[in-house]
Amino acid sequence: xxxxxxxxxxxxxxxxxxxxxxxxxxxxxxxxxxxxxxxxxxxxxxxxxxxxxxxxxxxxxxxxxxxxxxxxxxxxxxxxxxxxxxxxxxxxxxxxxxxxxxxxxxxxxxxxxxxxxxxxxxxxxxxxxxxxxxxxxxxxxxxxxxxxxxxxxxxxxxxxxxxxxxxxxxxxxxxxxxxxxxxxxxxxxxxxxxxxxxxxxxxxxxxxxxxxxxxxxxxxxxxxxxxxxxxxxxxxxxxxxxxxxxxxxxxxxxxxxxxxxxxxxxxxxxxxxxxxxxxxxxxxxxxxxxxxxxxxxxxxxxxxxxxxxxxxxxxxxxxxxxxxxxxxxxxxxxxxxxxxxxxxxxxxxxxxxxxx
Numbered sequence: 001x002x003x004x005x006x007x008x009x010x011x012x013x014x015x016x017x018x019x020x021x022x023x024x025x026x027x028x029x030x031x032x033x034x035x036x037x038x039x040x041x042x043x044x045x046x047x048x049x050x051x052x053x054x055x056x057x058x059x060x061x062x063x064x065x066x067x068x069x070x071x072x073x074x075x076x077x078x079x080x081x082x083x084x085x086x087x088x089x090x091x092x093x094x095x096x097x098x099x100x101x102x103x104x105x106x107x108x109x110x111x112x113x114x115x116x117x118x119x120x121x122x123x124x125x126x127x128x129x130x131x132x133x134x135x136x137x138x139x140x141x142x143x144x145x146x147x148x149x150x151x152x153x154x155x156x157x158x159x160x161x162x163x164x165x166x167x168x169x170x171x172x173x174x175x176x177x178x179x180x181x182x183x184x185x186x187x188x189x190x191x192x193x194x195x196x197x198x199x200x201x202x203x204x205x206x207x208x209x210x211x212x213x214x215x216x217x218x219x220x221x222x223x224x225x226x227x228x229x230x231x232x233x234x235x236x237x238x239x240x241x242x243x244x245x246x247x248x249x250x251x252x253x254x255x256x257x258x259x260x261x262x263x264x265x266x267x268x269x270x271x272x273x274x275x276x277x278x279x280x281x282x283x284x285x286x287x288x289x290x291x292x293x294x295x296x297x298x299x300x301x302x303x304x305x306x307x308x309x310x311x312x313x314x315x316x317x318x319x320x321x322x323x324x325x326x327x328x329x330x331x332x333x334x335x336x337x338x339x340x341x342x343x344x345x346x347x348x349x350x351x352x353x354x355x356x
Contacts, residue, residue, distance in 0.1 A: 007038070010045040018050055026057035029285045030064050034242065040235035043279045048271055051278075058278035058309030065286045066311035069341035070333060073160070073290060074118040074316040075127040078106045078147070083131040085164075085199045087187070088261040089224055089254060091320045092131045098259035100320045105130075105143045112150040115157050121315060121326055122340035125158035125181055126151070129319060133164040133200060141173070148178040160220065165200065166208045171215035182212035183220040185250070189236035192229045209244055221246045225276055226254035226268040226294070234276060238283040249287045250314065251277060253294030255321060267297040274301065274308045281309025288312050296324065303332050 008017040025039055046054055081102030083092045091100040115126045128147055135141060144161070151159050160181035161174065171182070186205050187193065193202045205221075213219050221244070223237050241249055253273055256265045268276075273294075280289055290312030291305045298305065302324075305313070315329045333340060 007042045010042050011047045018046070019053060022046075022050065022053055022057060025282065026060060029057075029061050029282050032285070035283055037232070037235055037239060040238060040279055040283050041232055043282055044231045044235055044275065046275070048275075051271060051275055054278045055274060055304070055308045058281040059307050061281050061285045062289075062306070062309045062311050066288065067341075069339045070306065071125075071288055071290065071312035071341045072121065072123050073125040073127065073312065073314050074114075074121070074123045075129050075160075075162075075314065075318070076106070076111055076114045077319045078111060078128050079104055079130040079132070080320070081131060083133075085133055085197065087197045087199075089187075089196065089227060089257070091257045091260065093260070096257075096260045098257050098320075100257075108143075108146045108150050111147050112154050115151050115155050118316060119155050119157040121330065122342050123157060123315070124341060125160045126155075127160040127162055127181075127183055129162045129183075130164075134166065135163055135170050135174070144174070145177050152178045164208075165204050166211045168211045168214065171211040171217065175215045175217055180218060181220055181248075182208075182217040183250070184208045184212065185221055185223050185252075186237065186240060187223045188227060188229055189233035190240060191236060192227075192233045196227060206244065209246065218248065219244075219246050220248035220250060222248075222250040222252065222290075222292075224252040224254055224293070225273075226265065227262055228265065235279065235283070238280050241287070242284055246284075246287060248290065248312070249280065249284055250290045250292045250312075251280060251310075252292045253297055255294045255297075257320075267294065270298045270301045273298055274304055277305055277308040277310055290314060293318050293321075303336055306336060306338060 007021050025035060029035060081092050081100050082094045084094055086093055086095040091098040118126045148159055158181060159179050160183055161179055162183040188196055190202050209219050209221055221241060225234060253268050254262060254265060256263050289310050291310045292314040295302055315326050317323045
């Protein structure tokens, strides 16, 4: 009988059996063992009364593999609205009527100023996010080159972008322009994707991640939870990211936008969010797990994300919605005794230089 098969029922077993099994899974994760679907399914179904113990284990795993400091990132929506993709969650899709802002590329000077401001907050990575599905034409390439050159010359912030699908050639081109990190969410589990998008395939998402990595870019990929997926599909997403060995995993929680197909869904509840974060930490012990959109649904429990296993957080505004005041987030970290990991990009560049 395997260890997974011997796990007690997650809700109806004796307390001591649950805690013993949880400690066993925690020990296995701390030792670097990959947990699988059975273990993830057990963890995500634990009764809420076991959430403190689950979070304590996730916190141990976070500290073991990510240390005590928290990585902070920010983004700019450099081109908004009118996207031809039909993603069911997205306010910027031309298929939905949401009233989201529509504009072409922001001026390079404005983007640089936003990057500098984000760096002053302690942000290690600043992401350029553009609507659409990939880098298509010459003018788009020229604008991206201008952004990246300005950021490289005018700030030491890490240069990240989220531009949709990449082929191998475009990934190499972006790397040559000075891009360091590429963000491309899987969005959800493979088995649920047909419910979310019909204008591109899941395989295109996976290919983009592989092209970015092969070009020498650090990969950031996660998804949106609370879109109607099952508990097992949440685990499936984590295991897909595990298989792809994604370095940085942003977790978003659906913010139902009126006018989108998911606009009438109920947001996830705070304890459900915390349990999901903890399960992702068990299944992705070495990853940078950063909490991004939908964090407001934690309400008074936002500070608990780090004790649930998160090692990073996005601050500032999101794509089409406002975020919490930056100073409130930075004060939260100070109150928790957590430092911002400001040297991240410098360390990565040093390591890349040593390898080269």
